[in-house]
Amino acid sequence: MKMGTALIYDEEMTKYKLLWVDPACKIEVPERLTVSHEALVQSGLADRCVSIPVREATDADILLVHSEEYLEAVKKTPYMTLEDLKEFTLQYGDVYFHPNIYHCAKLAAGAALQLVDSVMTGKVRNGMALVRPPGHHSMRSAASGFCVFNNVAIAARYAKQKYGVKRVLIVDWDIHHGQGVQYSFEDDPSVLYFSWHRYEHQKFWPQLRESDFDSVGKNKGVGFNINVPWNKVGMQNSDYLSIFCHLLLPVAYEFNPDLVLVCAGFDSAIGDPEGEMCATPDIFAHLTHLLMNLAGGKLCAVLEGGYNLTSLAQSVCQTVQTLLGDPAPPPANLDGPCKSALDSLHCVRSAHRQYWSCLKHAADLPTCEISTKRIKVAEEEEEEEKTLDKGEEGNSIEEKVWPEPPKRVTPTIRTAVVLPDGVTCPDGCKRFSSSEDLDPLIISKLKENFLKDADDSDTLSSLSSLAALVEKVEKNEICSGLALVRDVSMATMCVVQHAASAHLRNRVLVVCVGDGKVPSHVTEDGKILVVQFSNKDSEEQKCKYYIPVCLKKGYSDVSGFMHAVLGLLLPLAYEYDPTLVLLVRMSDAGLCEIVWQQLTGLLQGLAQGHMLVLMQDGEKECVGPTASSLLGYPAPSLGQLPAPLPEDVASIESLRHRLKADWKLLQTTAQETG
Ligand code: X5A
Ligand code: ZN
Missing domain, CATH: 3.40.800.20 (Histone deacetylase domain)
Incomplete structure (x- = not known):
């Protein structure tokens, strides 16, 4: 049997950056890619992977998801002056353009496609693409949240078209909602999109009503969009694992994908300034492992977010080492999910119980109550917050520290x-x-x-x-x-x-x-x-x-x-x-x-x-x-x-x-x- 893990990376994707002052965008830096890659090289993991070159996505590839008008507009950005670029950027939310970003965005999408090709042709079993710019926020006709082209959405359509893949599971463990992916496949039952994301009752970016648990998909695609909103920060390993065991995995096994794509953002890990969550980098070894027996092991992970360089590099290594087949480290501090996570879990399971037979037994929350639950939970939590000691404010600014994951040694x-x-x-x-x-x-x-x-x-x-x-x-x-x-x-x-x-x-x-x-x-x-x-x-x-x-x-x-x-x-x-x-x-x-x-x-x-x-x-x-x-x-x-x-x-x-x-x-x- 053919084994092997692909690693797709090209330094060219580090060659663009923010050229003006914008507090919302300053965390998206070229070093995100260099530290991730360097960590893979230093740990010897890169050497164990099959290195696959990137390519530029073609217009046809990009048009699988994006509109012609949008593509034509982005095509002009390499020739714009700084002032033009700033101006162009303004029409979108939390994103920046640079003369070289169009080139990099083509490489990022192309990297995802090279990965799909390598896995679907059996050249490797699975793999990871380290890319910039990320993709999951970009929409048919809009850039958003540091994203230009929707790498993973394009990859899903490409796999269906080129290889006749019938069902694609997209697991988005980035801490932001990939609204671009949701919009792309909302009415498509052949692509199951799962996302968990910091939400805080719609107070967190991108602050969309449709990121909540009751957006379950539309028309034929009803039931094939699964949103898990995190309404509190500080979620831990137990919270993530409990969503996998009681929601994602049962549904994924019932869905029976032919291919698994991961929107692999690591801003959901501890230390990240965006996510403010507390899951440790080793949890990604488990999340990866738990997905590796679906679709006969065909798993493609494509980098999305991740803004704490230390946490990001460690998480990338945990993911790649698991793809290579090394046993996962013992999971740290699993002391049970928190109340807010359980509330989210309960809401999502209730919202989806009519679509998935594995959830049919889930504690009933009558449909009419599901929407009121949104508000009720929000109010309860507001109450709670009021009674909480003030002075805790500002805690989040402190640098988080966590032990470096121990080296994973596999016996000979x-x-x-x-x-x-x-x-x-x-x-x-x-x-x-x-x-x-x-x-x-x-x-x-x-x-x-x-x-x-x-x-x-x-x-x-x-x-x-x-x-x-x-x-x-x-x-x-x-x-x-x-x-x-x-x-x-x-x-x-x-x-x-x-x-x-x-x-x-x-x-x-x-x-x-x-x-x-x-x-x-x-x-x-x-x-x-x-x-x-x-x-x-x-x-x-x-x-x-x-x-x-x-x-x-x-x-x-x-x-x-x-x-x-x-x-x-x-x-x-x-x-x-x-x-x-x-x-x-x-x-x-x-x-x-x-x-x-x-x-x-x-x-x-x-x-x-x-x-x-x-x-x-x-x-x-x-x-x-x-x-x-x-x-x-x-x-x-x-x-x-x-x-x-x-x-x-x-x-x-x-x-x-x-x-x-x-x-x-x-x-x-x-x-x-x-
Ligand atoms: C890919 C990603 C985050 C955008 C945050 C904007 N984007 N505030 O993580
Ligand atoms: Zn993110």
Whole structure:
């Protein structure tokens, strides 16, 4: 399989700048691009990418989104005097022109198209384009917010036209609303546009009524425009992740895109003077990772905003390193979403529940109340603000500081496998059978605890290999492992016992698919969290750390299963923040291969990719696909999902409601009654 990550950059795009005084535009500087690129070079990431040259977008490319009149007007700017340029600029909002910006804008759009070409022809799997000027604010006939041509919108139309792409997902994680993208695709159901943005009840630029959650698209495109307004500054990692788990990912999987485009603005990161948010640069590793199993991994990230040079460079590196397939770092401080974020989430889910079957169950907010909610929430917050201590004003001017994300070191061995003799080792994996360095004490303990038959040497060697593997993963010498074992339950017990034993300071997330004995007698100390999917009603959950998820129809209902994975398992897993994930496929699992690969891929965002997969030795045909996911290859698409079974959704939802007191990332509303 062809791998690789494209990096598209050209220094030429640093060769324009603001030539007069304009406080609104002074943050958009050439250094944004040089520091981002330099950071990629310094960290060695640039070298690992496939470097693709930029090109100029043609008139025909630009006309896919913009009007002829506008293009002709911009074409004249290279010949204008300074006075003319100033004058020309005045008709637009928060943007500036320069004699060289038309050239750069053609390169920026062309870079996005080169990226689409590289990904769609299979030259690379994914990639990032570092461009200036940004694009998502520019409209059919207008420049806006530092943007001249709408790079990503042009790329979406181009992909549809040139490659027959049926569905494009645009994820705009920039902190501003890409109103230009919204306008371009408002009535187009083939392009799903998702944007979160600082809004503050329409007080924040571009201060548009139509940036609110109730702009859901028009005509045939109704439901295909998703706006998440942030009504407070200071949003954190939990707020971003919770929107992904409870809104974007379920909808994205239901939409089933053929291509994912990211309006990758990093003004949504901590330290940015525009966004004033508090999410750390490493969150972009997770946002990227969570999108990488959609569309068979075809993801194109195109730079938009980002004005704190330090934060910007770090965030770009996190994104590119994740595109390259390196495991994401442990997510920092996930202490649950704030009330304002939950209010936004609730409003968006309510506004969209009639369009997406994955949201059908979302707490009802009658349509007539949705619009009044805008005002009600605004008023409540104004009240709150009044009662808040004054003097907090001005805090935001202070320079934010945050620790530099630690270097992400990937072990030289990505995936080790423990397989019976007759089974061949999948390409790219390393066969592992070792008790070499294993303490004899551990071996005798294994014998004592797990061997009924004193001379069952096969079992003993398999269990000691597993124990040795756990240690190597713990030491980060091996990233992940896969084992075929005779008795899955016993192997699970063995790994859990070993991994959670005192000398290893692990937190182990055990995800079991299928019935079968699991370590449900877990301790209350939180060293182990067990989530078990099965079709048997198990007794009520007795402990915060054992969570049985019952799916009546087993896993034949892919939608129900994905609903549980995205809305329940992922948020639980992120909040728990394990150091090791143990994924167990019970012999009766019968879960279809692609769903299993999606599960494996998604869970690798946790524990720095430290994951062990256990499967029954009869399931040889599952080794290849599982290994492929562990190696970081994208899972195949699930296809367009039907509505999940109502009974399954009901039981998953009631479980989520019961658990949300203990696990804050499971909340989807601010009110207890929601
Ligand atoms: C691409 C981008 C921001 C414009 C802010 C104007 N534009 N106040 O981040
Ligand atoms: Zn922005």
